[in-house]
Structure formats: C-alpha cells, structure tokens
Amino acid sequence: MQMETYGNPVLNQLPQHLKRYVVPQHYQRYTAIDQAVWRYVMRQNYAYLRDIAYYPYIPGLRKAGLTIEEIPNLQAMNDSLKKIGWGAATVDGFIPPAAFMEFQAYRVLVVAADIRQIEHIEYTPAPDIIHESSGHAPIIGEPEYAAYLQYFGEIGTKAMFSEKDFELYEAIRHLSILKESSSATLKQIETAEGKLVDIQSNMGEPSEMALLSRLHWWTVEYGLIGTVDDPKIYGAGLLSSIGESASCMRKEIPKLPYTLKALDYSYDITKPQPQLFVTSDFNQLREVLDQFANTMSFRIGGKLGLEKAIACKNLCTIVYSSGLQISGLFHPGIVDETIAYIKTVGPTALAYQDKQLMGHGKSYHADGFSSPVGRLSGSDKAFEDFDESDMNRYGIEIDKESIFLFESGIEVRGIVRSIVKQDNKIQLITLAPCQVIDSRSCQILFDPEWGTYDMAVGEHIVSVFCGAADKEAYEQGVSVSANKTIVQEQDEVGKAKNKLYSLIRQRRKGESQISLTEIYEMIAQNFSMDWLAYVETLELAVHDQHEHLAKQIENRLQEIISHHKHLRKLILDGIQLAKNNQIALLLSK
Structure with missing residues (x-):
C-alpha cells in the first residue's frame, strides 16, 4: 500500500525504510466517545496550560492544524506543518527508538494513530494521538526548538544500542498494547509487567541510545524552561498529561538545572517523575546534546x-x-x-x-x-x-x-x-x-x-x-514488529454508549433538536456511572442556562465521586470547566 503524503513534500522525501512504519490514520475509526476524550483532555489542558506553558497554547495548536473540539486529521496537520517545513505521519504505537529518531531528523512527527481509553484519560502508558499531536506539535512553531528536535534526531540516528535495548523496546511495546486493550486479562498484563521488570533489572551498562533517551526524556518529553524558581512547561509528556502537568509544578517536586548530569537520572514511563530539569533556553539544550555527542562512537x-x-x-x-x-x-x-x-x-x-x-x-x-x-x-x-x-x-x-x-x-x-x-x-x-x-x-x-x-x-x-x-x-524486506496494536471491537453496550455520545456531540453542534433533559435521562437510565457523558451534558446545560438540570447533573456527579474516589479530580475539574464562562469564551475565539 502506498503511503499517504497529504500533499506535504516533507513526507514525500521520507526514505522507504521509514515509510514501512507509517500506517493509515483511518479517521472514521474514532468514535464519538474518542472525540469526547480528546475534547475533555484538550479543554483541561488549555484551562491550565495557558498560564504555565512556555508558548501561547491556542496559537501553537492552530499552527499545527489542531483544535480543541476534534481529534486532529492528518491532512489538516500536514497542511499547517508544511508551512514551517515539518510533517506528521501516523504509526502503530511505539516504534524502535532509532526509527523514531530518524523520523525526527527528517522533520516528521510520528503520531500514534490510536487514542487512549476513558480509563486512561489522565495518562496512558502507550503513545496516543493526544500525546503526540497536542504535546509535540504545537511547539514546533518555535524555530530554535524545532532545530533542536531535528538535530537530536540526527544524533540519535547514529547512536549505538544494545541487544538489551531492543528487548526492552519490545517488552514496553507489548505491555503498552495490553494496557490499552479492553480484552487483555489481568494475568496477561501481570506477565508482561514481570517480563519488563526482569529486563529492566538486567540491562547492564546503559548504551549510547539508552543515555540519549534520558536526555530526550528530560527535555523533549518532560522539559521545563526558564528559571528553577519560575519554570514553564515545554515537554510534550507534561503538555499532554492533564494529571502530571499540574502535579509536576508543586514545590515538593525538585526542579534541577539542566546539565549533562541529567544522564545520571533514569526514568520510568509508568510513574510520575520524581524530579524535573529546567533549561535556561533552547540553545542550552543543543549545547548539552553536543557535549554528549562528542563522547559517542560516531564521532x-x-x-x-x-x-x-x-x-x-x-x-x-x-x-x-x-x-x-x-x-x-x-x-x-x-x-x-x-x-x-x-x-x-x-x-x-x-x-x-x-x-x-x-x-x-x-x-x-x-x-x-x-x-x-x-x-x-x-x-x-x-x-x-x-x-x-x-x-x-x-x-x-x-x-x-x-x-x-x-x-x-x-x-x-x-x-x-x-x-x-x-x-x-x-x-x-x-x-x-x-x-x-x-x-x-x-x-x-x-x-x-x-x-x-x-x-x-x-x-x-x-x-x-x-x-x-x-x-x-x-534493509529491503525488513519487517516491522509483528506485535500489533489491538483494534477494539465494540459490543452492543459499547455501540449504545457511542450512540449516546453521538447525540451529545450533535446537540453541541446544533445538528440535533433532542432536549438536554432527554439526554440526561438516557445517561441516568442506561449509563448511570458514565461521568464524562454527564460532564459533557452539564456544559451544555450551563451554556443554555438550564439551571435546574445543571444542578441535577452536578448532584449526580458528586454521587459518583462518593462511590469512586479515584474519579474525584477528573469530575471536579470537569464541573469547574463546564461552569467557567471565561474559558468557554476564550476557546470560542
């Protein structure tokens, strides 16, 4: 199958050995529930990140062809990114680090085609379209940072890796696929976690790629910029995690000046970061990278x-x-x-x-x-x-x-x-x-x-x-990982729930005359614990000044919190944003 290039010359110049990792986006696969997950995360991101992100968040999204309301279409992303000499391509979950780096060297953002489930709405162990697009893409408009990304890719393409590195990659990929699959059993997940822990415990001396991955993690994924006392977020992992973008800024999370000493700090993708690094500017990122590159075998x-x-x-x-x-x-x-x-x-x-x-x-x-x-x-x-x-x-x-x-x-x-x-x-x-x-x-x-x-x-x-x-x-004829992301098949309950979310979405767009009271009753009767459907409906009730219904929905959400404490922050944040007219006005501009 020929790779879709979306009319972007940056994608046209990708070599064949990279094109084999690219998969079609299949936009029609995204359900109304998926769209609601995207919308919730992005609204929460904007409400918080507009004050602590390094760059203006909404203009950054627009430069990358993204919106708050919809999962991005790769055509729209490439139409925007090609204006600044970049492109975007969808891939199947984790790809080998060397390939990821080489895409970056060619100025192409790899975007995982799938989106996280509601159960992982705050953070997902697997790459997904929220992390890759809303995290990485908006900051590409910053020329110095874009140059750093490309340079990092060029260095990373030359990095030596070990046999253990590849075992670790396959183990992480397998576990992330299982964790995002509704059909995976607890035993399957526990077995995969055990294998990952075993490999991590026996890695030996870190390879060049492993060390380089640390620099990538503490900058591109979890980087802060400014001063230790007043940092701003630029790392994609933080920008796309509605949980960690808030928690990371607490004073009890150490903020360290970014230097080559960051190599001494390993990371765990399944846990919040115990410390973060602050760079004074993007030029410093390149200087530190060069210091490490001067010790690498390719030099x-x-x-x-x-x-x-x-x-x-x-x-x-x-x-x-x-x-x-x-x-x-x-x-x-x-x-x-x-x-x-x-x-x-x-x-x-x-x-x-x-x-x-x-x-x-x-x-x-x-x-x-x-x-x-x-x-x-x-x-x-x-x-x-x-x-x-x-x-x-x-x-x-x-x-x-x-x-x-x-x-x-x-x-x-x-x-x-x-x-x-x-x-x-x-x-x-x-x-x-x-x-x-x-x-x-x-x-x-x-x-x-x-x-x-x-x-x-x-x-x-x-x-x-x-x-x-x-x-x-x-590398002609070399294949990609045989362990593919599992495409979820909806059962009858899932189809009914998706139909409900479709009605909510149509109502917001003015494409349906169904009343909010009817929607609320459908949720209460059929999906009484679906907090996100309630939050979406609450937002519409507040907008329409349907005060009595809004109060009903809010009471119901408080009742869900009483039974499910782990949902407390998600629900309270959703209520606050639904009632925040100032945010709604800003997002509509």
Whole structure:
C-alpha cells in the first residue's frame, strides 16, 4: 500500500525504510466517545496550560492544524506543518527508538494513530494521538526548538544500542498494547509487567541510545524552561498529561538545572517523575546534546567504537579514514592497542557517503567481510593517500602480484584485479587469488581457495554507528514488529454508549433538536456511572442556562465521586470547566 503524503513534500522525501512504519490514520475509526476524550483532555489542558506553558497554547495548536473540539486529521496537520517545513505521519504505537529518531531528523512527527481509553484519560502508558499531536506539535512553531528536535534526531540516528535495548523496546511495546486493550486479562498484563521488570533489572551498562533517551526524556518529553524558581512547561509528556502537568509544578517536586548530569537520572514511563530539569533556553539544550555527542562512537570511532559495535550484537557500520563504510555484524578481529584487522559475519555491505558500492551489497558479501586497518610498513603516508609514484614504489599494479605488509604484521599477498578510488582516496583493492596471514602468529586469515578477496583501505576507523550506511539498500524486506496494536471491537453496550455520545456531540453542534433533559435521562437510565457523558451534558446545560438540570447533573456527579474516589479530580475539574464562562469564551475565539 502506498503511503499517504497529504500533499506535504516533507513526507514525500521520507526514505522507504521509514515509510514501512507509517500506517493509515483511518479517521472514521474514532468514535464519538474518542472525540469526547480528546475534547475533555484538550479543554483541561488549555484551562491550565495557558498560564504555565512556555508558548501561547491556542496559537501553537492552530499552527499545527489542531483544535480543541476534534481529534486532529492528518491532512489538516500536514497542511499547517508544511508551512514551517515539518510533517506528521501516523504509526502503530511505539516504534524502535532509532526509527523514531530518524523520523525526527527528517522533520516528521510520528503520531500514534490510536487514542487512549476513558480509563486512561489522565495518562496512558502507550503513545496516543493526544500525546503526540497536542504535546509535540504545537511547539514546533518555535524555530530554535524545532532545530533542536531535528538535530537530536540526527544524533540519535547514529547512536549505538544494545541487544538489551531492543528487548526492552519490545517488552514496553507489548505491555503498552495490553494496557490499552479492553480484552487483555489481568494475568496477561501481570506477565508482561514481570517480563519488563526482569529486563529492566538486567540491562547492564546503559548504551549510547539508552543515555540519549534520558536526555530526550528530560527535555523533549518532560522539559521545563526558564528559571528553577519560575519554570514553564515545554515537554510534550507534561503538555499532554492533564494529571502530571499540574502535579509536576508543586514545590515538593525538585526542579534541577539542566546539565549533562541529567544522564545520571533514569526514568520510568509508568510513574510520575520524581524530579524535573529546567533549561535556561533552547540553545542550552543543543549545547548539552553536543557535549554528549562528542563522547559517542560516531564521532570518536577507533577501538572503543569497534568494541561497542561488537558488544551490541546488531547491525553496525564502521567508517575507514578513506571514507569507505562497512555495514554488518561485527565480531572480534585482531585488536591490540590499535585495530589491526576487522571482521564481520553474515550479510555485509560496502558503501561510500551512505550509498552502496556497486556490486558490494549484502548478497555478494553474504558470508561476511574482513580486512586490515592501518599503514603499510615503511610508509610515511596513509595508504589511502598513495599517488601513482607511491603505487609504483610498492609494486602495486593491476593484474600483477603485490604484497601488502602492514605495520600491524598483517600480510596480504595476491594479484590485484581492481582498485576503487574516490575523491582522491584509495578505498578498496580486489585481489584474486589472495592469501592473508597474521605474520606474528602465522594465522591464516584468508586462503586462495576461498575466492576473491576485497581489501578495505584506511589507516584508521574514524566513526562507528548502529545501522547500515545505505539503509535503503541494506534493509529491503525488513519487517516491522509483528506485535500489533489491538483494534477494539465494540459490543452492543459499547455501540449504545457511542450512540449516546453521538447525540451529545450533535446537540453541541446544533445538528440535533433532542432536549438536554432527554439526554440526561438516557445517561441516568442506561449509563448511570458514565461521568464524562454527564460532564459533557452539564456544559451544555450551563451554556443554555438550564439551571435546574445543571444542578441535577452536578448532584449526580458528586454521587459518583462518593462511590469512586479515584474519579474525584477528573469530575471536579470537569464541573469547574463546564461552569467557567471565561474559558468557554476564550476557546470560542
């Protein structure tokens, strides 16, 4: 199925390996109950956030193509976002962190297509359209912040992750799907929670991606800006949580200056945050991110980077100083104080500037790749910088036998068949037949009977990062998680309740003449504990100055509170907002 791009050029330029995560929005799936949940959360957000959000909330929503009244349509969002060089695409719940970061690098907000159930109206453990759109999108209109988001995505795309990171992602995704599914059993949820706790308890040293995720959490999701004594909210997790956006501002929640020390604070997505970080401005966010990026393998390369690639047990890319990129699953080669010989197992691809070299894809190098790293013995310059006179001096000539003895003791002997040179750098020399040995241990690393040998050329490994250099070429046919979000099927009770919410919605829009008294009686007779239906009706009764009915509804809501204490704040906030004519006037402008 072709991805919908909504006429937005930002979405058109997404690569295929990212497009496979995009799913249709299916706007018709949103029920009248879903619309009521959106409307309740957004009205509560505005009532509170207009005073403590960093940016003007309503103008920010409008810039992103959002309204208080309706779940956003991706077409409207993209019509607005493309004016500021961004786009939005719907995905199925959590996607892998590396993919999320890469979408961000391409200036695309990923929006979970589903919306939370009433039971999780204050906070949901799963990504949903409320969090992604009302939290992230409105602040994109701030140029400095938008630039930070894109830069964070570019850094995150290069981050090394561990095998445990991927296990953790799958466990979180599975649990979030179960928690938002009305058909999930308590035992299923408890089992999934137990597995998540077990993985979290055995993560070992945090990877680059895990540490980077902390910076993302304490800024993009839960960030405050201003001063420690007078902060404002800009983090999407707070902006989209009607519970935590209020509780987080209490004085007993520590507010710490944002520095690289935020890396020392892990987080739990299922609990309120025990502390928050305050940045003085958005420039500081970039400065801290750069401090961390300077310690990452994609910037330092070398032995440390290679060791991380081997330890992560996932597809990685190393970059030679010649610019040649090797993408594969790295295993221990020969490394002492420096790297002497690299080795991959399984499908491997060679690339330059993130484009696969012709004839050097993973099908050709299906069984792995190996090559020396370093300078030729007795040479005063890097091998990749050899000119014609250097080649003659070392006897390197097409269709002639050559001997390459590296300072490390690796010896490559064979007939040169071709030489790949780009931007005045030698990158690859193909030999057949060929023998490669470690002269110090007399270990045979490649035998002539094994066929053609492709020798990478480069004095150093200058960069190491997770994933393939040319993702389009390498990741063809790679599938997304088989664990899909569960689409809820409404039973007869659910259908009847949705019909009731549809009547309330039509009445608000002036599309139905049904009386509010009739609606109230329908709720009382059929869904007597549905607090949100009462709140929606109370708002209409107050607007129509139906004082007697409004008092009846309010009394009924107080009765629900007496039986369900956990609903107290939700209901009281709903009553207060329904009776607040000033908010109603502001929202109607």
